[in-house]
Amino acid sequence: MNLVYRSTRNGEETATASEAILKGLTSDGGLFVPDSIPKLGVSLEELADMSYQETAYAVMKEFLTDFTEEELKSCIRNAYDDKFDTEEIAPMVKVGDAYYLELFHGATIAFKDMALSILPHLLVTSAKKNHVKNEIVILTATSGDTGKAALAGFADVPGTKIIVFYPKSGVSPIQEKQMVTQKGDNTYVIGIRGNFDDAQTSVKRMFANKELEKEMNEAGCQFSSANSINIGRLVPQIVYYVKAYGNLLKKGALKEGEPMNVVVPTGNFGNILASYYAKQMGIPIGKFICASNKNKVLFDFFQTGSYDRRREFYVTTSPSMDILISSNLERMIYRITGNDPEQCAQFMQALTTDGVYTITEEMKKGLSEFYGGYATEEETAAKIKGVYEQYHYVMDTHTAVAAVAYDKYKNDTKDETPAVIASTASPYKFTRSVMDAIQPGAEDATDFELVDALKEISGVDVPKAIEEIRTAPVLHDTVCDIDKMEDEVKHILGI
């Protein structure tokens, strides 16, 4: 039987998995959610000995029920190969009292690779299955890491174009260089004079624009999304939490059925939602520790039950989490309303028009497994330095935000359950902030001098993704205002 996907905002709209992947967003601006979360078809004991690829198949076959075994296995094979610099794909390292699940061993050294290595394959397969003849135009807003990971995934994939908008002054220098040097005739990268939320809001508006859809259709193309709102990104992210549990069993850190906690540095709520889905599939998880940086809208939400985006936006050293509208939270809200699309739509409408909504006491109970934490800029830097000095392990700024939140959680609760910290980026992606934390005072050094200094102190080889951009020419230099984004898209598509 096929799993049915529904809109979080309207009970009428349904889709198969491949249709949901193709569309990205539902036509009412909501998100696709599966009717129910399927259970894992393998036992916990079996997990301990499964490879990443085998685990991926076990998870994804339950969600993507209209894909054949051969299709899905082929997507997995093509995604999780030697693009990753380790056979384990997502290795786990124990540092101090926590397990760091390193999700940054892919092509662009951030955890977005875990999903964006496979999404192009899922999308092209979905297009074939649904007899789509149109060219697929991937339209994406990025806070830095999605952009490059999506560009790398879709570059020169036949039948696709990819357009990425990023906040011109809101990403790290290395993130920007990674994007503007992207090769591939079908890739387009545009800086905007605005922040990530501006970019994401405009992109969502283009998705919902029926007039634009019609014009594009006449020109033989259609949008799809590589943002974490696409179910084709969410599902592959469940895999590494399932794998992490298998790893802990294998290490003997847990006995079968004993829970682990997860700590996730959070922006758009995609990664942590995937861990929540892993639990619904049957993985024993105790607490979901949701870590925010100075943009702590989620921390406040877990404290008060009010989601209030009317606040100052800060550019921090963990830019991929500089987000005030956490899109994937909508899937959680839908769930805690008891899957009530009308109520969910009202909350989302309130967020758009008033900038705030407050959930009911009843709904709050549905969030009891979540713990909100946050880290200031000073705490983040001190954590990087402290862990480096004590353990000689260098983590990136986003991971450090999670590590700080975990410290606070332990202090608060004295909970000693083994914890897995999602380590979402290589320190080399945020070299300047990382080096600034460990050895401050190198303001005059270039980014690549800092890369070499980081190699010296960490003993970790410089990843290929960084070596590649040292000398690469800038191929994309367009910058536009927020209200000109649609014009840019039309220009690129020739409509």
Ligand SMILES: *Cc1c(COP(=O)(O)O)cnc(C)c1O
């Ligand atoms: C995207 C990103 C995050 C936030 O993940 P969400 O799924 O948006 O919550 C955290 N850290 C890094 C390095 C990222 O690239």
